[in-house]
Amino acid sequence: MTEPDFDVAVVGAGPAGALTAYLLARDGHSVVLIDRGAAPGAKNLSGGVLYSRVLGQVFPDYLTQAPVERRITRNVVQFCTPDSAVGLDAWTGRLADPVNAVTVLRAKLDAWLAEQCEEVGAFAMSGVRVDELLTEPAPGTALGRRVIGVRAGDDELRAHVVVAADGVNSFLARSIGLRQAPATHQLAVGVKAVVELGAERIEDRFGVGADEGAAHAFVGDCTQGVAGGGFCYTNRESVSLGVVLRLDDLVASGRAASDVFEHYLAHPAVQRLVRGGTMVEYGSHLVAEGGLAMLGEIACDGMVVVGDAAGLTINSGLTVRGMDLAIGSGIAAAGAIHDALTSTDTSKAGLEGYRRRLFDGFVGQDLTTYAKAPAFLERPRTYVDYGPLLEEIMLAVFGLDTTPRRPMARVVRDALRASPVRTRDLVADAWAGVRAL
């Protein structure tokens, strides 16, 4: 066999790939970090909240060194009808001490992460699309083949271990039969815009201090009843806003993704946050929503799969997580690959430490805890019926029209009677929510 060009070839310079590359290069392994964007981050897009404690484990000074936007201290979740929004608003300065979550813009963050990789000796190759895996026969293994490198155009790069960090569409893991394309109910499309508002307007409108930020989530009419939700996150000078639409429900609705986005942008609850701003970018991205059920196989002979490519996301309804899990998987993968290289066994068995490390840490444990969340979020009443129900209750509570007041229990009972939601639906959903979340 030809001597490999690198110990490790990482495909994809998002947080998962960059952390894997960084830690292995720092340990003295030869690492190439390949990305198809003209610069690292140019192809990457996310809603924008990074639950960042795990980044601090690797980069203790990330808050002052990395391009993070604002520290999230206010979380707002609202159920919407066409002209109302009823929700929960949680502000606490304790979320900033220590910092728990930050907003990020990926073109900036991922470029910074790639720079850190280069500083510890990784070789960053940008503007290079990996076309396929290089493999050789491996009789007796599950896939019958062993990954020995990657091909990009006319160039072949050989490595002891390939890290597929190539995102939610992970063509590499699919090409060798390690992973299947997800079903449409396990995927959602995110449609996002960045709108410049200026720091002063952001701090006034969102009720946050300098450096502090807010994360708003919207459910209901903002997606025209399509399963999913809307988000609006504050960056330093801009906001990231958009919708995330579960694909099976989007298809069933017959609506166009771009129309739902425009409807969301025009919704009064959103407009009062962003009016007068200037849109500077429009993008979209697929989101894996299957949780633990989507994890499946994440290692084979000569290759591991990390981040979105491994389906590592959790939507609990209140928090939507991907980047922190990506970073956690990068840390787990780097540890396992280091062990495999040290013991010169980079077979699937030699790389098994990856899954073990993943489930020893918060990534696997949180996936397990929230394993029922995707099924809970498939309950349709959340996106259609609860917004109007909550509005009716709040109208009865706050709408003092000189008629005699009714006790709260009767208000709720009458609102439920007028709503398609039946009491037992409410109890079933609440119970499912308690069990799933």
Place this chain on the structure above:
Amino acid sequence: MAERLALNHFETDEEHSHIEVDQERVRATGCGPTIVACCPARVYTAEPDGSLSVEYAACLECGTCLAVAAPGALRWHYPRGGFGVAFREG
């Protein structure tokens, strides 16, 4: 949509489209309207003869079309290295 996409930076690969449509398969499976609706960039247009036309230069590279298309209806890969959308914010 043109107004939205004009905000972005694209490096168009003039020589090569990264999207190919199997028109026979699209017609046979009827998945054309779904592909048209789900693409956030409105890359696809349904033509009167039932075929799909493609404006590949506008692609945001999310992969939604491939996920909702009937198997085999689209041949969709990322653009060649360095080409396609280049997010400045992300």
